[in-house]
Amino acid sequence: MTILALHHVQLAMPEGRxxxxxxxxxxLLGLGEETKPEHLARRGGCWFAAGETxxxxxxxxxxxPARKAHPALLVDDLFALVTRIERAGxxxxxxxxxxxxxxxxxxDPFGNRxxxxxxxx
Numbered sequence: 001m002t003i004l005a006l007h008h009v010q011l012a013m014p015e016g017r018x019x020x021x022x023x024x025x026x027x028l029l030g031l032g033e034e035t036k037p038e039h040l041a042r043r044g045g046c047w048f049a050a051g052e053t054x055x056x057x058x059x060x061x062x063x064x065p066a067r068k069a070h071p072a073l074l075v076d077d078l079f080a081l082v083t084r085i086e087r088a089g090x091x092x093x094x095x096x097x098x099x100x101x102x103x104x105x106x107x108d109p110f111g112n113r114x115x116x117x118x119x120x121x
Contacts, residue, residue, distance in 0.1 A: 008054035009071040011112045013045060014063045020109040021046045021057050028085055029073070029114075031055065065111030078102055078118035 013021055025031045031048035035041075044059035055071060075081055082092045085106055093105040103117045 005052070008047075008056050010056040010058050011066060011071070011108070012060035012063055013057045013110050013112075015044055015059045015061070017110065018044065018046050018057075024090075024108050025055065025057070028088055028090075029081070063110070065107070065113075067107075067111065067113055070105075070113035070115050072103075072115035072117050074117050074119070076118065078104065078116055081116060 022033060025046070025048045026033050029048075031050045031053075034047040034049050034054070036045070036047050045057045047054065047056045049055070053073065055073075082104055085092055090106050095103055095105060097103065097120065098117075100120050101117045102120055103115055106114050106116065108114055
């Protein structure tokens with residue numbers, strides 16, 4: 001038995017705030033929205049993807065944001081993305097580079113931590 005890949009990461013979100021999720025994940029981060037299967041769509045939330053990267057947002061009744069645990073998204077122009085995110089009113093936090101990567105953090109509209117990474121050089 002071998003694990004082949006990570007299929008998706010799921011984050012929680014509050015009920016009824018899908019428009020904010022779409023504006024952030026599709027509008028700012030540039031992920032495409034995927035159609036949820038009908039039986040799951042009734043629960044709310046949104047699914048997003050770019051290439052093989054999938055990020056799902058599911059409604060959680062007793063929602064608390066993930067402030068430490070987070071997905072890290074690899075991007076091709078970190079500084080252009082940071083500028084776009086800041087112009088939209090979000091705060092981007094700088095962190096020490098990891099070997100071979102520049103990285104920044106932003107919180108989504110619900111307070112979930114998102115790491116943005118770009119290969120250095």
